[in-house]
Amino acid sequence: xxxxxxxxxxxxxxxxxxxxxxxxxxxxxxxxxxxxxxxxxxxxxxxxxxxxxxxxxxxxxxxxxxxxxxxxxxxxxxxxxxxxxxxxxxxxxxxxxxxxxxxxxxxxxxxxxxxxxxxxxxxxxxxxxxxxxxxxxxxxxxxxxxxxxxxxxxxxxxxxxxxxxxxxxxxxxxxxxxxxxxxxxxxxxxxxxxxxxxxxxxxxxxxxxxxxxxxxxxxxxxxxxxxxxxxxxxxxxxxxxxxxxxxxxxxxxxxxxxxxxxxxxxxxxxxxxxxxxxxxxxx
Numbered sequence: 001x002x003x004x005x006x007x008x009x010x011x012x013x014x015x016x017x018x019x020x021x022x023x024x025x026x027x028x029x030x031x032x033x034x035x036x037x038x039x040x041x042x043x044x045x046x047x048x049x050x051x052x053x054x055x056x057x058x059x060x061x062x063x064x065x066x067x068x069x070x071x072x073x074x075x076x077x078x079x080x081x082x083x084x085x086x087x088x089x090x091x092x093x094x095x096x097x098x099x100x101x102x103x104x105x106x107x108x109x110x111x112x113x114x115x116x117x118x119x120x121x122x123x124x125x126x127x128x129x130x131x132x133x134x135x136x137x138x139x140x141x142x143x144x145x146x147x148x149x150x151x152x153x154x155x156x157x158x159x160x161x162x163x164x165x166x167x168x169x170x171x172x173x174x175x176x177x178x179x180x181x182x183x184x185x186x187x188x189x190x191x192x193x194x195x196x197x198x199x200x201x202x203x204x205x206x207x208x209x210x211x212x213x214x215x216x217x218x219x220x221x222x223x224x225x226x227x228x229x230x231x232x233x234x235x236x237x238x239x240x241x242x243x244x245x246x247x248x249x250x251x252x253x254x255x256x257x258x259x260x261x262x263x264x265x266x267x268x269x270x271x272x273x274x275x276x277x278x279x280x281x282x283x
Contacts, residue, residue, distance in 0.1 A: 047088065047091075047092065048091075048092060051092070055092040055093060056092070056093050058092055059089050059090075059092035059093040059096055059099070062085065062088060062089050062092075063089050063096065063098070063099050063102075066085050066086070066089070066102075066103075066106075067102065070082065070106050070110060071106075077110075079110060079111040079112070079113070082103070082106055082107060082110075082111040082113065082116075083103075083107065083111075083113060083116040083120070085103075086099055086100075086102075086103030086106075086107075086120060087120075089103070090103070090120070090123065090124065090127075094127040094128075095127065095128060097124065097128065097131060097133070097134070100120055100121055100123070100124030100134060101121075101124075101133070101134070101137055103117070103120050104117040104118075104120050104121050104137060104138070104141065105117075107120065108141050108145050109145075114141070114145055114146055117138075117141065118138055118141070118142075121134045121135070121137060121138045122138075125158070129162070130162060130163070130164070131162075132159040132160075132162040132164070132165035132166065132169055133159075134159075135155040135156070135158040135159040135162075135169075136155070136156065136159040136165075136166075136168065136169050136172070138155040139152045139153075139154075139155035139156040139159065139169075139172060139176075140152070140172070142155060143176075149176055149179050149180055150180065152172075152176055153173060153176035153177065153180060156169055156170075156172045156173035156176055157173055159172075159173075160173050167193055167196065167197065167198060167202055170189055170192060170193050171189075171190075171193055171202075171205070171206075173189055174186045174189035174190050174193065174209065177189060178213070183213055183216055183217050183220070184217065186209075186213055187210065187213040187214065187217065190206050190209040190210050190213065191206075191210060193205075193206040194206035194207060194210060194282075203282060204281070204282060207280065207281075207282035208279070208280060210256075211256050211276075211280055212276045214255070214256050215255055215256070215272050215276060216276075218253045218255070218261065219261070219270060219271070219272060221249070221253070222240065222243070222249065222253060222261060222263075222270045223270060225243045225248035225249050226243070226268050226270065228248055229242075229243060229246065229248050230268065236265055236266075236268045237265065238265050239263060239265060240252050240253065240260070240261065240263050240270075255272065255274075259273070259274075261273070
């Protein structure tokens with residue numbers, strides 16, 4: 001028999017034996033038998049030669065089995081083997097994107113292993129540097145599960161730098177920059193999104209964000225100028241024009257629609273006379 005025929009028969013025998021093994025043990029409620037045996041499998045790197053070149057098919061088989069095992073609501077799977085299982089799959093097939101994403105999903109929500117999930121996604125990005133979806137997933141997990149905005153921003157930045165990345169990566173990064181207190185960086189990112197928007201909906205969202213961030217930055221700048229003026233002269237400025245004439249502002253600021261900001265010379269309060277949440281259509 002040829003080497004290919006032997007390999008095919010070996011693989012078929014392995015699959016049939018696994019099915020029979022599962023069915024025999026199913027009636028006695030020992031669903032964990034296979035995963036216990038999985039622990040003794042070597043890493044995918046050492047397992048590859050034993051597949052006779054069919055490592056992609058073996059990776060598919062283990063992946064499909066893992067979906068059934070870890071996604072079965074009827075019993076509690078042994079999560080301590082979860083990382084090992086997906087390490088085997090991705091070592092057999094380093095380009096198996098579904099395995100990286102699914103493994104990370106299970107680790108975050110079922111396995112309570114966020115460190116392992118991020119490691120898996122990092123490994124996936126290392127092997128697939130053009131796949132922006134992997135750091136994007138990591139960023140969202142950092143927000144939803146870890147509540148770590150700084151780490152999320154790092155992953156979103158990685159995703160946004162990959163050529164061809166969806167605008168969602170840059171939008172998510174802009175949102176994180178704003179929440180971390182960097183309005184200027186957020187504004188520049190939203191401007192980039194606006195000029196490269198793939199459709200009118202994204203363009204409108206970017207325009208609204210640009211409008212609101214511009215107003216917020218203007219208000220911060222005016223309030224800082226008022227404080228500096230008061231500290232130097234011991235009184236509040238009479239108007240915003242005085243701040244501009246004394247060099248505390250580059251000029252009298254106006255909102256994106258060309259309207260002046262409201263300033264009260266008695267209280268020193270400055271505000272935007274409209275509502276930022278109002279819908280504004282870009283021109």
